[in-house]
Amino acid sequence: MEIIETIKEQIASNTVLLYMKGSPNAPQCGFSSKTAQAVMACGEKFAYVDILQNPDIRTNLPKYGNWPTFPQLWVKGELVGGCDIIVEMFENGELQTLLTNAMKKTDA
Template structure:
């Protein structure tokens, strides 16, 4: 495993909820990242973000790590869930809330 893959694995495995995104939670740099943050905030989740614009190795490495071509990317308990469209679909179906509750990550 390359150094960047090891770094990503460490981030994913040491945080219950991780969002790899463009920008920060306070200042998302794209609409998809903004939507992902809005969903997590609405659910009251505690999460960690990684701004891929600040680290080009992470920006490219996360795409290989997940085998998913776009950002943002959401991980819950080490499992890749998808990007903002999948997050929205899961949220609208009640699946994201259920998953976070099941894992004790929201009330």
Template structure:
């Protein structure tokens, strides 16, 4: 994950830290309470509907993350959902996971694993 530009390198390291330190994190336009696009709104609502904890990063409030997040996992659009450090995908995939019941299970497993590691 080395990059010649120090700003890009620092941003990618910050993203990596957010992804690995939060069991569930969504990079979205706006916040779950005040989404700034329909895709972010639907994805955040699917996460909220599980009742599980999740973090979010408002990419509109951080220009460097907005610019460089697509380079992190080669995913060009927002929102981006990470569970257990792994990119799951965007809005459509999040909705599909929610409809199948898989989203709640994945989030619960990631949150439980994170809490167990924190207690160890």
């Protein structure tokens, strides 16, 4: 399964990776928009994959991550969650801490 290898490579090579519909500056759904805004508000660099432009990833990532919906935020190879989880983490400060710590360890 070549696409699973692509997904593994994307997750492994990006400390913070958001799978979403559209792009952070032009999201194509409300959930992706809320999630991207929360991640951007933390001020750390992150990569994204537009699943609308990558139908094979859109089909296979839910199986790989055992998470059925999008967006999906991955930090240091671990699935953090989708929109509701990310927004809640942002509101209580956990997302900022998670992303800041993840990037510190990367920069060191």
